Amino acid sequence: MRKMPEDKVHKITSVTCTAPVNIAVIKYWGKRDEDLILPINSSLSVTLDQDQLKTTTTAACSRSFKEDRIWLNGKEEDINQPRLQSCLRELRRLARKRRSDGDSSTDVLSYSHKIHICSVNNFPTAAGLASSAAGYACLVYTLSQLLGVEGELSEVARQGSGSACRSMYGGFVQWRMGEQEDGKDSVAEQVEAESHWQELRVLILVVSAERKPVGSTAGMQTSVETSPLLKHRADSLVPGRMEDMINAIRQCDFAAFGELTMKAIVAYTFDAGPNAVIYTLQQHMAEFLQVVMQFFPPETNGGQFLKGLPVSPVTLSEELKSSIGMDPLPKGIRYIISTKPGPGPRLVDDPSLHLLGPDGLPKKTA
Structure with a gap:
């Protein structure tokens, strides 16, 4: 069953879902419409396995x-944040539309x-690991299950965080910029499923789990306003690179x-951190990881x-050690996450894994 039985006292209906991180290999950086979160170019990403990173x-x-409320990673946040409200309004509108179209399976109330x-993340939040993408994708998917909304949801997720549409x-x-x-x-639309390229692997070298000092939105705005090359990249370079x-x-x-x-036997990229x-x-x-650990040795404790x-x-x-030609840098990397391409959002069927208790408040953690 997708929904818990209604509690006799509180009459609470709950749904729990998970959603993945995605890391772009052809990036979007800059918006042509800040309110609708419309990008200046298309982008393409790899969705990572939820066994390692998920919301x-x-x-x-x-x-x-009595009121809408939200808790993120154990702390209550402002439910009136504009992008969050955009997603809530749109999903409620779609739920009303489905009901008005005669779908009696939607709960009228x-x-x-x-x-x-x-909502909780099992990876650092706001540290440049696409936490907003996973977070808003999970929010939209979970609310769609709760409210009985179906169809194209990437447009809704995009209104929360642009890259969330890819998650x-x-x-x-790929996220088509649209016209x-x-x-x-x-x-967003899937180019290939996670099973298509089973040999591909991903290593995330976590240098810092701290909140990044400049947010993605502010960084994009600055780039759009100050970079004379950004428009050239979006107009002239990205379309061909997307196809390739x-x-x-x-x-x-x-x-x-x-x-x-x-260019290398490995390919690296950075998100916004x-x-x-x-x-x-x-x-x-195995060999690449050993090279990393040779020159960025882990702390023993x-x-x-x-x-x-x-x-x-x-x-x-x-010979390989000497050819790299650098001294070890202790504490250069805090830890490494080893993962691979993975699936999109998923429904959690086990009621014991719900984050909200029968009173509608976050469960107490030990």
């Missing part, structure tokens, strides 16, 4: 709730009830994929250094 969100509605939302799908996803002024054609990247993904051509991102995201193939994972998918250790040759 979990529970949404509940009840006649007894649910879209008028107040909603409580609780509505698994695998390899319409109302943004109806600025949506899609072809590389469909052909599982890592040489072309890597060249478009960075200091943490490097490394793309490579499974056959290179610093906790688990490699998280996520296991990687078998290998021994580096002295």
